Structure formats: structure tokens, C-alpha cells
Amino acid sequence: MSATPGARPETVAVAVVTYNRADLLRGMLAGLAALTRAPDAVIVVDNASTDHTAEVLAASDLVGLQVIRSETNVGGAGGFRAAVKEAHDRGFDRIWLMDDDVVPAPDCLAVLMSYDEDCLMAVREDRAGALVEKSALRFDLTRARAVKPKTAMVETTYLTRAAMPATVELENVAFEGFMVRRSVVAEIGLPDASFFIFYDDVDYAIRARRAGxxxxxxxxAVLVRQLDFDQQHDLGGWKGFYMYRNLFAVHLRYGESPLVRAKPWLIAAGVVALSPVRGGPGEARNVLRALRAARGMRALPADSVE
Incomplete structure (x- = not known):
């Protein structure tokens, strides 16, 4: 649905989080500068980067650029919370969330702004033009048998961008091209910083959808991802802890039956049982730590609610 003709043009702020990826950030900022519809502000949260991120930001002549320097690395979730709060407090009508490893097509923002919708998502492709949009068409928190709640996603359902209809309704998003109206933030609150990384975007999408x-x-609305997806191979490393913990937290918060809310224990038991032949001791330790930690995330933190 297109925006109402004659209405006051809405303002939009881009909310970016970056950490030690200065060269990727430079490309993303260049992409923002090339947009045919310029954003009204670009708010970059620098998560205590130790590379040349500060120099890249200082050298940018992007109009409306504001840098928030965090003294510690608060993760993508904490960074997006800070950026969204700043954009909301400054009164922008829409907030466009973006990582430092994506580059929008020149007309991407103009296309999104032409839709009179509270929540929108740009569609990602890789540098070769292949569809890599992993946002879920179905994120099932109703059935305990669905071990992985993401049971259908854009990439695997449509295979190519050309095969997609003009719009596709989603049940979760990534904070790489997600646009939300200020009125939604005012109603459901800010992203939950306690996730640190992973599933903060899923949590936010669930909250938005449950608010109607x-x-x-x-x-x-084309967004080009500059890096490959490889995080699924790190379940035994430090990222694996957050992947499991935050997946479990989503089930404990939003599972629609006792059996669904019990899935974290079943998944943990399966990972530990299979660890001698798949995953190893690192993944087994991660999943047990994650189970304990997720129990403390059943409720949304007070500072994430307006």
C-alpha cells in the first residue's frame, strides 16, 4: 500500500551498529550517501571499536551523521537499543535499522518509504545478486515438534527475487534493513539489549506482531550483503552460547504451550547426548550454560519498555 498522496512527508533516521569493521562501514556509509531519497539522519553506534572506525566516521561527509561512542561493546542488541532510542527521542517518524555489512541499492529507501506500513523489511541479496533473505515466513512457537521454529523463509521459498510477489508477510526479521515506525517503538518499547547478539531482532518482530x-x-527494496552467512558453524564457540541462550529465551517468553516452553530442555538433552559424535564438548558446555542463563530472560527487561 502506497503512502497517502498529499500527506506530510515522513522523516526517517537510519540506525547503524558497528564494531571493528571499518572498511565495511565505509562501504555502507557510501551506500547511504548514494541513496536517491536521503535519510534525515544517520545514527551510528560505535561499539568501542579498536580499529580505524573512528577515522572512517570522522572522514564521512554524510549529511545528518551522528556518532554515539559506547565505552564498552554492548553487542548488536545493545547498540540497536541505543540507536533506536536516540531516533525515537528525536522524533523521527521511521527508523531504519542496518548493520555495517550491508549496502542499500540507490532506490532502496525510496521504495520502502513509498509503503504506508508500520513495519517493513528490505530484501537482501549477496554480491552476485542471489537472494539470501533468511527472514521467516513461518516462525512456529505453537508446535513442540518443530525443533527449529523457522520452518519457512524467503530465500528457500522463492529461490529468486524475481519469483517473489511485490510484498511478502514475515513472522521474523533481521536488523539488516528492518524499518519500523516511531509509533510502534512507543507502543512496544526498545530492542532488548540483554540478547547481546542474535535473536534480538526475532524478539522485536514477535513483539510487533503481537501488538497487531x-x-x-x-x-x-534491495539490500546487498557484503559477507557470507557462516555463524551456524560456531555452535561450540562463544557465539554458540548466545545462539542457544537466545533461542531458548524466545521459547520461554513466547512459547504458546507448556510443551513448546519445554523445548529448550529437550534440545539441550539432545545436544549433550550427541556431543560425542557431533558438536563435541564445547557445544555441550554452551547448551547447558545457555539453558541456565535463558531461564533468567523469561520476562522483558524493564528498560526495554517505554
């Missing part, structure tokens, strides 16, 4: 908003992926 639909989320539309817009086929013609």
Missing part, C-alpha cells in the same frame, strides 16, 4: 502489526518484506 504486520511485517512486509518489499521485493524491490
Amino acid at each position: 502489526r504486520r511485517i512486509l518484506a518489499v521485493r524491490d
Whole structure:
């Protein structure tokens, strides 16, 4: 649905989080500068980077650039919370969340702003033009048998961008091209910083949908991802702890039956049982630590609620 003709043009702020990826950040800022519809502000949270991120930001002549320097690395979740709060407090009508490893097509923002919807998602492709949008068409928290709640996603359902309809309704998003209206933030609150990394975007999408908003992926809003997806191979490393903990937290918060809310214990038991032949002791330790930690995340933190 297009924006109402004659209405006051909405303002939009881009909310970016970066950490030690200065060269990627430079490319992303260049992409923002090339947009045919310029954003009204670009708010970058620098998560205590130790590379040349500060120099890249200082050298940028992007109009409306504001840098928030965090004294510690608060993760993507903490960074997005800070950026969204700043954009909300400054009164921008829409907030466009973006990582430092994506570059929008020149018309991406103009396409999104043409839709009169509270929650929108740009559609990602890789540098070769292949569709890599992993946002879920179905994120099932109703059935305990669905070991992985993401049971359908844009990439595997449509295979190519050309095969997509103009808009596709989503049940979760990534904070790489997600756009939300200020009115939604005022109602459901800020992203939950306690996630640190992973699933903060899923949590936010669930909150928006439970508040009655639909989320539309817009086929013609192109966002180019500069890195490959490889985080699924790190379940035995430090990222694996957060992947398991935050997946479990989502089930404990939003599972729609006692059996669904019991899935974290079943998953943990399965990972430990299989660890001698798959995953090893690192993954087994991660999943047990994650189970204990997720129990403390059943409720949304007070500072994430307006």
C-alpha cells in the first residue's frame, strides 16, 4: 500500500551498529550517501571499536551523521537499543535499522518509504545478486515438534527475487534493513539489549506482531550483503552460547504451550547426548550454560519498555 498522496512527508533516521569493521562501514556509509531519497539522519553506534572506525566516521561527509561512542561493546542488541532510542527521542517518524555489512541499492529507501506500513523489511541479496533473505515466513512457537521454529523463509521459498510477489508477510526479521515506525517503538518499547547478539531482532518482530502489526518484506527494496552467512558453524564457540541462550529465551517468553516452553530442555538433552559424535564438548558446555542463563530472560527487561 502506497503512502497517502498529499500527506506530510515522513522523516526517517537510519540506525547503524558497528564494531571493528571499518572498511565495511565505509562501504555502507557510501551506500547511504548514494541513496536517491536521503535519510534525515544517520545514527551510528560505535561499539568501542579498536580499529580505524573512528577515522572512517570522522572522514564521512554524510549529511545528518551522528556518532554515539559506547565505552564498552554492548553487542548488536545493545547498540540497536541505543540507536533506536536516540531516533525515537528525536522524533523521527521511521527508523531504519542496518548493520555495517550491508549496502542499500540507490532506490532502496525510496521504495520502502513509498509503503504506508508500520513495519517493513528490505530484501537482501549477496554480491552476485542471489537472494539470501533468511527472514521467516513461518516462525512456529505453537508446535513442540518443530525443533527449529523457522520452518519457512524467503530465500528457500522463492529461490529468486524475481519469483517473489511485490510484498511478502514475515513472522521474523533481521536488523539488516528492518524499518519500523516511531509509533510502534512507543507502543512496544526498545530492542532488548540483554540478547547481546542474535535473536534480538526475532524478539522485536514477535513483539510487533503481537501488538497487531504486520511485517512486509518489499521485493524491490534491495539490500546487498557484503559477507557470507557462516555463524551456524560456531555452535561450540562463544557465539554458540548466545545462539542457544537466545533461542531458548524466545521459547520461554513466547512459547504458546507448556510443551513448546519445554523445548529448550529437550534440545539441550539432545545436544549433550550427541556431543560425542557431533558438536563435541564445547557445544555441550554452551547448551547447558545457555539453558541456565535463558531461564533468567523469561520476562522483558524493564528498560526495554517505554
